Amino acid sequence: MSDGTRTRTSADAATTPDVRAALGDDARRQSMRKVIVAAGVGHFVEWFDFGLYGTLATVISLYFFKQGDPQVALLSAFAVFGAGFVMRPLGGLFWGSLGDRVGRKTTLATVILITSGATAVMGILPTYQSVGLLAPILLVVVRLVQGFAAGGEGAGATTLLAEFAPSNRRGFVTSFIDVFGFAAFIVGGGLVFLFTAIAGDGALESWGWRVLFLIALPLGLVGLYLRSKLEDTPEFRALKAKGELAKNPLRRSLRTGWKALLFCVGFVVLKAVGHWILQTFMPSYLQADLGYSPLVSYGVVVIGFIVIAALVPFFGLLSDKIGRKPVMLAGCGGFLVLTYPTLMLMDAGNFWAAAGAMVLLGLFMAAFDGAVSAAMAELFPTAIRYGSMGIAYNVSVALFGGITPYFATWLITATGNTFAPAFYVMAAAAITGVTVLRARETNKATLAS
Secondary structure (H helix, E strand, O other): OHHHHHHOOOOOOHOHHHHHHHHHHHHHHHHHHHHHHHHHHHHHHHHHHHHHHHEEEEHHHHOOOOOOOHHHHHHHHHHHHHHHHHHHHHHHHHHHHHHHOOOOHHHHHHHHHHHHHHHHOOOOOOOHHHHOHHHHHHHHHHHHHHHHHHHHHHHHHHHHHHHHHHHHHHHHOOHHHHHHHHHHHHHHHHHHHHHHHOHHHHHHHHHHHHHHHOHHHHHHHHHHHHOOOOOHHHHHHHHHOOOOOOOOHHHHHHHHHHHHHHHHHHHHHHHHHHHHHHHHHHHHHHHHHHHOOOHHHHHHHHHHHHHHHHHHHHHHHHHHHHHHHHHHHHHHHHHHHHHHHHHHHHHOOOOHHHHHHHHHHHHHHHHHHHHHHHHHOOOOOHHHHHHHHHHHHHHHHHHHHHHHHHHHHHHHHHHOOOOOOHHHHHHHHHHHHHHHHHHOOOOOOOOOO
């Protein structure tokens, strides 16, 4: 349903796209920037946690598990990382349904508070050396809580941006979700890099890792403040004013939107695997399997993340102009054809070769990420958008993304082939590529109510 045919209240009039246009370009840009920052800061906190955990996986394996075989301890750290993903579908179901019934703003404000709190708790947990088996148990509990809260973040933030964005810039605006996500990895990885460069590996391993996790709490409080100052989206408020909110969004999603749910799951396969290969597995891979020093590994990863964060909006804008499908397929094709050669290039033992390989993989990820957020949001009507995306996104992430660091590490151990993780990435690219080919083009669609 277009904006011109909606029933509007006086409150709606302040934020609907056509009224914002009448206020002038400067006012519209300022309003959109506030929405982007408010949506993005929560995503930043979520990925700051994941980024730190992946970057510090070797340190976590030292403190929370019995020491013996370092590879077994690292596998245990990645297994706990994956445990949090078990809760994500439940979180997506709970928070998504809540967001479709009570609003995007309130739900997202609650989510960021829980997410940041759980991340900060990581910084005060006791270690295996002090409390024995209780340490990994507490670590699992914290990851489960964090995973439950994170289940409502990505879908909710994407929904918020999609429903505020001008229809001809939806790809560009929603792409900032991934800009903030990779920025969090840049900051997290950059902090580890700087801390290691200034204080040394010993300080990071003894107490520095705790400080880095504690940073999440003030970040979350800033995000909570920004989100509490937002109004809900024009799309949601217009639906609420007409009394057309879904009483049971989940039932409606399963009854009327099951095909769209399957497409969304397929879209997210590559997004999940690609993100966790680059963001969580890669730092330990460069050190444990390719023999790079921690300092060089952190530097390579941060360079790759900077390139991705810079290019994602470009590909989002490109998807607004030429379509979501061509841009997403370009990312799929790049991963399918070049992942294995790229990992071989990383093994050259040279910093610039490794950085160049990381940048190449980042280019494919940026292309896919630039278009996929808008493509997912455009699959569903407003009444069930948050919940439907929450379910589909988190089911796919739990099935394919959460196991990625563990499975990639296991593949190397089981096959003896350092480049074996490439086959997992290539399989994910093939699954998503077929899904994209079968999907309809949505970049010109009006968000349905």
